[in-house]
Amino acid sequence: MYPYIPHTDKDVEEMLKKLGLNDIEQLFDDIPKDVKLNRELNIPKAKSELEVRNRLIELANKNCSLSKVTSFLGAGAYEHYIPSVVNHIISRSEFYTAYTPYQPEISQGTLQYIFEFQTLISELTGMDVANASLYDGGTAVVEAALMACAYSKRENIIISKTVKPDARKILKTYAHAQSLNVIEVGIDDGITDLNELSNLVDENTAAVIVQSPNFFGIIEDLEKVSEITHKVKKTTVVASVDPISLGILKRPGDLGVDVAVGEGQSLGIPLSFGGPYLGFMAAKKEYIRKMPGRIVGQTEDLDGKRSFVLTLTAREQHIRREKATSNICSNQGLNSLAATVYIVTLGKKGIKEVALKSTQMAHYAFDELTKSGKLKSLFNKPFFIEFALKADKTTEEINQKLLENGIIGGFDLSKEYPQYENSSLYAVTEVKRKDDVDKLKSVLEGIL
Amino acid sequence: MRNYDKLIFEISKPGRVAYKLPELDIEEKQIEDMIPKEFLSDKELNLPEVSEVDVIRHYTNISNKNYGVDTGFYPLGSCTMKYNPKINEDMAGLDGFVNLHPYQPQSCVQGSLELMYELQNYLCEISGMDQITLQPAAGAHGELTGVMLIKAYHESRNDKKRNKIIVPDSAHGTNPATAAMAGYDIIEIKSTKEGLVDLEQLREAVGEDTAGLMLTNPNTLGIFDRGIKEIAKIVHDAGGLLYYDGANANAILGYARPGDMGFDVVHFNLHKTFSTPHGGGGPGSGPVGVKKDLVPFLPVPIVKKDNGQFYLDYDYPQSIGKMKDFYGHFGMLVRAYAYILSMGSDGLKKASQMAVLNSNYLKEHLKEDYYLPIETIYKHEFVLGGLKDPLSDVITLDIAKRLLDYGYHPPTVYFPLIINEALMIEPTETESKETLDEFIEAMKKIAKEAKENPELLKTAPHNTVVRRPNEVKAARDIIVKYEG
Numbered sequence: 001m002y003p004y005i006p007h008t009d010k011d012v013e014e015m016l017k018k019l020g021l022n023d024i025e026q027l028f029d030d031i032p033k034d035v036k037l038n039r040e041l042n043i044p045k046a047k048s049e050l051e052v053r054n055r056l057i058e059l060a061n062k063n064c065s066l067s068k069v070t071s072f073l074g075a076g077a078y079e080h081y082i083p084s085v086v087n088h089i090i091s092r093s094e095f096y097t098a099y100t101p102y103q104p105e106i107s108q109g110t111l112q113y114i115f116e117f118q119t120l121i122s123e124l125t126g127m128d129v130a131n132a133s134l135y136d137g138g139t140a141v142v143e144a145a146l147m148a149c150a151y152s153k154r155e156n157i158i159i160s161k162t163v164k165p166d167a168r169k170i171l172k173t174y175a176h177a178q179s180l181n182v183i184e185v186g187i188d189d190g191i192t193d194l195n196e197l198s199n200l201v202d203e204n205t206a207a208v209i210v211q212s213p214n215f216f217g218i219i220e221d222l223e224k225v226s227e228i229t230h231k232v233k234k235t236t237v238v239a240s241v242d243p244i245s246l247g248i249l250k251r252p253g254d255l256g257v258d259v260a261v262g263e264g265q266s267l268g269i270p271l272s273f274g275g276p277y278l279g280f281m282a283a284k285k286e287y288i289r290k291m292p293g294r295i296v297g298q299t300e301d302l303d304g305k306r307s308f309v310l311t312l313t314a315r316e317q318h319i320r321r322e323k324a325t326s327n328i329c330s331n332q333g334l335n336s337l338a339a340t341v342y343i344v345t346l347g348k349k350g351i352k353e354v355a356l357k358s359t360q361m362a363h364y365a366f367d368e369l370t371k372s373g374k375l376k377s378l379f380n381k382p383f384f385i386e387f388a389l390k391a392d393k394t395t396e397e398i399n400q401k402l403l404e405n406g407i408i409g410g411f412d413l414s415k416e417y418p419q420y421e422n423s424s425l426y427a428v429t430e431v432k433r434k435d436d437v438d439k440l441k442s443v444l445e446g447i448l
Numbered sequence: 449m450r451n452y453d454k455l456i457f458e459i460s461k462p463g464r465v466a467y468k469l470p471e472l473d474i475e476e477k478q479i480e481d482m483i484p485k486e487f488l489s490d491k492e493l494n495l496p497e498v499s500e501v502d503v504i505r506h507y508t509n510i511s512n513k514n515y516g517v518d519t520g521f522y523p524l525g526s527c528t529m530k531y532n533p534k535i536n537e538d539m540a541g542l543d544g545f546v547n548l549h550p551y552q553p554q555s556c557v558q559g560s561l562e563l564m565y566e567l568q569n570y571l572c573e574i575s576g577m578d579q580i581t582l583q584p585a586a587g588a589h590g591e592l593t594g595v596m597l598i599k600a601y602h603e604s605r606n607d608k609k610r611n612k613i614i615v616p617d618s619a620h621g622t623n624p625a626t627a628a629m630a631g632y633d634i635i636e637i638k639s640t641k642e643g644l645v646d647l648e649q650l651r652e653a654v655g656e657d658t659a660g661l662m663l664t665n666p667n668t669l670g671i672f673d674r675g676i677k678e679i680a681k682i683v684h685d686a687g688g689l690l691y692y693d694g695a696n697a698n699a700i701l702g703y704a705r706p707g708d709m710g711f712d713v714v715h716f717n718l719h720k721t722f723s724t725p726h727g728g729g730g731p732g733s734g735p736v737g738v739k740k741d742l743v744p745f746l747p748v749p750i751v752k753k754d755n756g757q758f759y760l761d762y763d764y765p766q767s768i769g770k771m772k773d774f775y776g777h778f779g780m781l782v783r784a785y786a787y788i789l790s791m792g793s794d795g796l797k798k799a800s801q802m803a804v805l806n807s808n809y810l811k812e813h814l815k816e817d818y819y820l821p822i823e824t825i826y827k828h829e830f831v832l833g834g835l836k837d838p839l840s841d842v843i844t845l846d847i848a849k850r851l852l853d854y855g856y857h858p859p860t861v862y863f864p865l866i867i868n869e870a871l872m873i874e875p876t877e878t879e880s881k882e883t884l885d886e887f888i889e890a891m892k893k894i895a896k897e898a899k900e901n902p903e904l905l906k907t908a909p910h911n912t913v914v915r916r917p918n919e920v921k922a923a924r925d926i927i928v929k930y931e932g
Contacts, residue, residue: 002795095516103858173596303914360474
């Protein structure tokens with residue numbers, strides 16, 4: 001017997017009888033012999049829950065969890081404190097065992113939180129409309145690029161090399177398939193080279209994509225980027241932003257940006273070895289009919305009662321098939337709920353406080369680590385919660401020694417940017433204390 | 449239960465908080481000394497101010513307006529709404545999995561890599577393919593990955609004239625949308641009366657410009673296409689490749705493998721076949737498997753094992769590149785892995801048996817009152833074409849809405865497009881005979897009501913928190929955020 005299969009032998013017998021059959025195998029007679037598998041699958045036999053639990057615990061224990069070591073990794077995935085309420089709400093099975101809200105009468109819970117999510121993301125980014133989520137920050141950048149191409153009917157996508165490397169790689173994969181052109185803009189002291197950008201933007205440009213804070217943690221001048229880009233009409237400025245940074249930084253919508261996307265993992269979603277995270281997209285209203293994915297709208301029911309439904313579905317694959325704005329169907333549903341609960345729980349004061357406290361800790365760490373002069377700042381530009389430092393030794397060597405002391409060092413920048421050898425990207429958020437930074441400093445000084 | 453109808457913004461009150469963060473234990477600087485004023489916002493964000501109790505009550509109350517698999521029977525065709533085992537959730541929540549940064553040194557993440565490695569191997573065995581990538585985020589994303597792999601294969605052979613993907617008219621909307629996103633033109637071929645691929649049409653459609661064919665088997669009607677070997681031969685002979693959409697894999701676990709049917713690329717939906725939750729729309733997970741000719745093009749990285757150590761292999765010079773950030777939806781992989789261990793080879797086969805039995809049992813009963821366009825052995829799902837009574841003006845939408853009154857999530861409606869008034873019913877193996885019998889009784893009552901009191905159906909639902917929200921109004925007077 002299997003706990004998730006309720007059929008007794010008697011049930012099976014009765015059900016087969018209704019079908020005029022006497023053997024379950026007869027239900028598979030339609031599979032031709034030459035494609036039928038005539039052996040058992042070569043995977044282990046069913047295990048009890050206790051055995052499964054023990055095996056998974058054994059595997060989990062082979063990892064070194066960040067609750068046992070101190071990590072300064074960021075590079076697109078960040079440690080922020082997740083209030084207990086988040087997990088409690090997303091663990092309600094009314095939410096997590098439902099699917100896409102096709103039947104609004106019994107999906108108002110899902111539809112309402114998506115409406116709230118859209119409102120919160122629109123407010124954070126300063127945009128008119130947000131969708132109900134995309135897979136992650138990287139694919140959100142790509143969807144924005146494709147939307148800009150559809151919007152302008154152009155094929156050139158300009159992206160800054162300060163945008164996180166994974167996003168640029170995914171963009172190249174997708175662009176290749178559609179024969180779109182990706183043009184990368186160089187780096188000038190840790191930010192997008194604006195002179196080069198100005199020379200590149202022309203009437204074939206569909207989108208200019210930047211990230212702020214960028215991959216190096218540095219705040220880009222989105223206003224200037226917008227100004228340069230908008231010299232050509234119908235060219236879309238896409239900014240990938242850290243939603244937490246919007247607790248203190250100017251919003252992309254207030255700086256001339258047309259489409260804001262980003263990784264929402266910072267909003268109450270655990271690191272979980274890289275996923276599932278949360279891509280978000282918000283835009284100026286003129287993009288609404290070109291947006292990918294689900295959008296929830298408010299309406300009224302037969303009795304005039306406020307209710308919520310999936311709307312503008314004529315953009316989507318199940319209606320428009322090959323003419324859809326994207327093929328996305330399943331999205332990050334439950335993670336958009338986590339983000340909603342996180343933003344609401346932190347609220348007006350809290351998002352700002354997380355941003356401020358993270359900034360304070362990161363800048364304290366920067367000041368302390370650069371004091372002795374053994375580590376030098378790679379760039380000389382204002383940063384948010386992440387900064388790049390250069391040493392006389394390789395990051396690999398430094399990180400190995402740090403690990404022996406229970407510390408996970410910064411991201412090795414030379415892996416993605418060979419020109420930045422011996423350089424690490426350190427992320428520090430509100431979950432770190434003075435002791436964590438001071439320990440990092442003293443171990444590093446012993447190494448260098 | 450009281451009728452709660454507030455948005456979180458409407459219960460906000462200035463001064464309330466639902467969190468407390470530790471005080472900084474360092475000397476604070478002025479914000480302007482860290483970040484130049486020009487970058488700093490001078491506006492207050494208009495976000496809610498609520499207490500923790502407010503947050504919990506609000507979301508608990510709106511959760512009560514939802515229907516999930518844990519609430520009751522959810523026979524949404526093509527979506528495989530099986531029960532989501534609780535152990536899976538607990539395991540995905542283990543500290544060693546949750547608090548793990550994707551860029552930690554590989555020596556620190558051996559447990560995760562081992563799990564991924566084993567899952568890759570299990571999925572290879574279940575699908576009959578040679579290598580799996582766990583990277584795709586969802587079914588449609590798996591499709592896109594797979595079609596890009598097909599493209600890379602043809603390009604590597606300098607075979608550049610192949611610019612068309614063939615899709616049957618019964619296909620899920622994501623298939624043509626995916627092919628278009630991968631830069632292909634689409635040729636749609638009509639199905640036979642039995643819902644199968646029309647071999648003559650296929651023969652006519654294939655040619656030097658055929659990149660591939662996207663197919664599910666069993667197909668969208670729930671019928672196993674016996675002609676699959678011939679279909680594969682026609683496409684392969686023309687130089688094209690075959691893509692298997694794994695949406696319907698729950699019907700054939702341990703019975704037939706796409707790899708043995710002649711498919712070159714396969715995706716699975718872990719949130720369908722392998723019990724990971726649907727999450728109100730996601731996150732899903734869509735691993736892709738390929739035959740050895742396509743292995744060089746897989747997105748990087750792939751998990752490998754060498755000398756007892758697991759590692760992320762980026763050494764695929766012909767790779768299509770990356771499809772998403774990091775390595776895939778790891779949290780979903782943990783759940784699917786736990787499910788495969790729990791079920792084992794025997795349990796997976798049993799799952800398909802009972803899924804198919806449940807589907808045929810329902811079909812056999814329901815065809816007494818509803819129109820069954822095709823009489824055959826079905827696999828995990830089947831499609832009805834509205835009421836049997838041709839004179840009734842009660843449409844499928846009315847039946848679906850009346851089912852809400854009886855406490856059920858309706859089947860998928862108006863899909864596939866090739867059946868008029870389609871009701872696509874997939875019970876899954878986790879439903880008991882009693883549940884099915886009760887559903888049959890409800891469906892029979894509805895058929896009777898359609899005769900005796902059609903108005904009752906036309907005005908249904910009657911017992912839900914809202915009734916037929918106006919979708920036309922939503923699309924016309926666009927309100928997509930709260931504006932106070």
